[in-house]
Amino acid sequence: MSGSPAKGRIPVTCLLGSSRKAKERLLGRLDASGLRVCVLSRDHLDLAPGMHLLSAPEAVAECSLGCPCCRVRLDLYLSLHREVSRRYPPDRVVIVASESTDPAPMLATILCDHQLYSRLALGPVITVVDAAQAAVRLATDQTLAPDPVAQHLSVADVIVVVDSGSVTDVARSTVFAALKELNPFARLEVDMPGQPAHPFEVTNPFSLDTVARRLDGLAPAPMQCRGGVLIELVGEGDSDALRDWAQEMFSGPARNLLRFQAVCPVRGRSRRWACSGVRSFYIAGEVAPADESGDRARILALGPDIDIELLRESLASALRRS
Amino acid sequence: MIYDAALLEPRLTVSAAYELGEAVRSLAWSPDGEHLAAASLGGEVAVVRPRTADRFVGPLAVLEAAVTGLAWCGSTGALGAVTEDGRAFIMEPSGSCTTTKVAKAASDLTWTRGGQMTVAGIDRAVLLDTSGRLVASLPAVPGGACVVEWLGCSIRGSLFLGGAGGIESYRMSGVDPDPVPVARWPRAAVVALAVEQSSSTIAAGTLGGDLELVRPGHDMSAASRLGRGAVSSISWRHGGGVIAVVTDGQVKVATTQVHGQALAGVREMSGNPGWITEAGFAPHDGRLASVDQGGGFVVWEPMTTPDPLERSDLGEGLGVLAWHPDGRSIAVGGDGGLVCVVDIGPRP
Numbered sequence: 232m233s234g235s236p237a238k239g240r241i242p243v244t245c246l247l248g249s250s251r252k253a254k255e256r257l258l259g260r261l262d263a264s265g266l267r268v269c270v271l272s273r274d275h276l277d278l279a280p281g282m283h284l285l286s287a288p289e290a291v292a293e294c295s296l297g298c299p300c301c302r303v304r305l306d307l308y309l310s311l312h313r314e315v316s317r318r319y320p321p322d323r324v325v326i327v328a329s330e331s332t333d334p335a336p337m338l339a340t341i342l343c344d345h346q347l348y349s350r351l352a353l354g355p356v357i358t359v360v361d362a363a364q365a366a367v368r369l370a371t372d373q374t375l376a377p378d379p380v381a382q383h384l385s386v387a388d389v390i391v392v393v394d395s396g397s398v399t400d401v402a403r404s405t406v407f408a409a410l411k412e413l414n415p416f417a418r419l420e421v422d423m424p425g426q427p428a429h430p431f432e433v434t435n436p437f438s439l440d441t442v443a444r445r446l447d448g449l450a451p452a453p454m455q456c457r458g459g460v461l462i463e464l465v466g467e468g469d470s471d472a473l474r475d476w477a478q479e480m481f482s483g484p485a486r487n488l489l490r491f492q493a494v495c496p497v498r499g500r501s502r503r504w505a506c507s508g509v510r511s512f513y514i515a516g517e518v519a520p521a522d523e524s525g526d527r528a529r530i531l532a533l534g535p536d537i538d539i540e541l542l543r544e545s546l547a548s549a550l551r552r553s
Numbered sequence: 554m555i556y557d558a559a560l561l562e563p564r565l566t567v568s569a570a571y572e573l574g575e576a577v578r579s580l581a582w583s584p585d586g587e588h589l590a591a592a593s594l595g596g597e598v599a600v601v602r603p604r605t606a607d608r609f610v611g612p613l614a615v616l617e618a619a620v621t622g623l624a625w626c627g628s629t630g631a632l633g634a635v636t637e638d639g640r641a642f643i644m645e646p647s648g649s650c651t652t653t654k655v656a657k658a659a660s661d662l663t664w665t666r667g668g669q670m671t672v673a674g675i676d677r678a679v680l681l682d683t684s685g686r687l688v689a690s691l692p693a694v695p696g697g698a699c700v701v702e703w704l705g706c707s708i709r710g711s712l713f714l715g716g717a718g719g720i721e722s723y724r725m726s727g728v729d730p731d732p733v734p735v736a737r738w739p740r741a742a743v744v745a746l747a748v749e750q751s752s753s754t755i756a757a758g759t760l761g762g763d764l765e766l767v768r769p770g771h772d773m774s775a776a777s778r779l780g781r782g783a784v785s786s787i788s789w790r791h792g793g794g795v796i797a798v799v800t801d802g803q804v805k806v807a808t809t810q811v812h813g814q815a816l817a818g819v820r821e822m823s824g825n826p827g828w829i830t831e832a833g834f835a836p837h838d839g840r841l842a843s844v845d846q847g848g849g850f851v852v853w854e855p856m857t858t859p860d861p862l863e864r865s866d867l868g869e870g871l872g873v874l875a876w877h878p879d880g881r882s883i884a885v886g887g888d889g890g891l892v893c894v895v896d897i898g899p900r901p
Contacts (some may be wrong), residue, residue, distance in 0.1 A: 317595075346828060
């Protein structure tokens with residue numbers, strides 16, 4: 232009777248964007264030598280040796296967990312469960328979203344199940360943009376990308392611009408400005424041939440410590456853009472009241488939020504309360520205090536048409552209740 | 554031999570152990586209890602005869618994709634399996650095997666009493682005869698079917714498909730194999746189904762940790778929130794009236810009331826050291842067995858005592874279990890490929 236091999240957390244990267252070639256190119260930069268890399272995708276992708284493509288059937292749609300806002304992807308849930316259950320699970324999983332994928336249910340799938348979340352080490356959400364395609368679209372339609380690709384850009388932690396070199400400097404600058412306008416909170420990278428760096432590092436963007444560090448690093452606030460808003464309030468709260476606020480807010484009036492992150496000082500404690508989620512799925516808990524000016528409560532809300540006043544008022548009310 | 558820690562007496566005996574190359578996710582005893590079929594995420598389908606020395610009858614097949622469902626036909630003795638890439642595998646008692654592509658992906662199967670294999674596919678559900686020929690094709694539940702069960706266990710019964718779009722039911726006429734859609738309960742994604750034949754009640758477990766009870770001709774019950782994570786298994790006690798549900802790594806037992814459409818007395822059974830993956834009632838009495846990812850194997854009599862009757866550690870994470878038809882032993886399957894038959898003796 233043999234024991235199971237030791238099972239650690241499996242790094243997972245979510246790769247979004249409209250250009251299949253740009254995603255293939257970025258995947259090609261992932262060093263898969265000696266690793267078992269499982270790529271989950273509805274699209275056919277030409278992959279480097281060592282990468283195993285597990286295609287999700289096209290017919291699969293989002294599904295509800297019982298209320299309209301709690302939507303996840305059943306196909307992704309079943310596939311990820313199978314992969315983490317294997318005797319020899321993959322060393323890395325890359326989930327590649329197709330152009331038509333709504334990113335929120337995809338990300339919520341990883342958060343909706345404790346068993347799944349505890350086995351996966353999430354890397355940043357990466358959205359790939361082909362500079363040439365984006366420049367053409369900006370010139371013709373005055374928009375960077377159609378929905379839901381615009382949502383892919385809104386939810387990204389890292390935006391990678393794949394630049395084939397065929398774009399003029401002016402057009403490239405216009406694309407960068409449009410990306411900054413849509414999501415100024417994401418890290419912007421340019422993927423150029425010959426550059427060794429790529430954004431596949433494992434820093435769980437949903438980890439509360441990562442969230443707190445990220446929000447501390449964003450300045451100044453308030454800050455509003457087409458794809459989201461950063462709100463700042465001065466005050467201290469109570470963990471239970473803040474949890475109630477998150478529950479009420481993100482499953483109700485603010486359900487059009489794609490992603491949100493929050494950090495808030497806790498009255499009478501040196502630690503802070505932090506929260507990270509997708510739609511109505513969130514993780515909350517206490518994290519280390521800020522190095523300086525730790526009396527700020529900050530919310531980063533990503534999504535279209537966010538009711539900023541509602542968010543601000545509800546958090547202020549939660550702080551008063553505390 | 555596994556010893557009971559309190560009594561220092563051998564209570565559970567591992568009577569047979571095998572190893573497959575990948576995590577075992579499906580187990581099924583043949584109707585006469587002579588053979589045990591096991592299937593893995595590596596695509597292996599093996600049939601063993603635990604009572605004899607020359608144990609391996611197979612491996613019968615190494616399919617190219619993870620096996621997602623496995624079941625014996627009670628009337629013909631055929632063995633069926635389905636894979637994640639949508640193929641249906643049938644081994645007839647003569648030993649001849651057929652493999653048929655039936656859907657883009659398949660996740661569950663069951664048999665009618667008349668010997669027809671029913672497969673839940675992501676894009677459609679199908680009925681096949683034992684030689685793999687298509688008998689009927691049903692449109693898929695919106696978003697894809699995940700689980701399938703029959704009420705009535707015959708071609709004249711009702712077929713239930715659960716999946717991303719909730720549950721859909723079909724009535725099958727004995728003369729015309731075309732299914733007639735009867736009802737749809739589009740509430741939440743259904744990932745587990747269990748039928749209680751005597752009260753004609755279907756229990757549906759959702760991805761969000763709810764349990765919903767359905768009786769044909771009645772409205773669906775109010776959902777009972779039993780956990781936050783997906784329901785991974787549902788089992789009815791022999792004779793009905795009591796149900797065991799696994800969610801959030803715990804097994805919860807409840808009684809059903811009001812014509813089987815309401816849950817009461819929900820209680821959590823404690824005793825497994827690890828995250829529980831599956832629980833199942835014995836075929837003829839009220840014993841309940843569960844397995845967990847820490848290798849724990851526990852047997853309860855939940856209606857008489859909350860304390861475990863038996864508890865042991867089988868050494869590797871366990872994902873599935875199957876009671877022998879006589880209720881004297883249980884097969885368990887592990888994450889490391891272990892297939893193990895544990896004799897637990899008769900009911901104490």
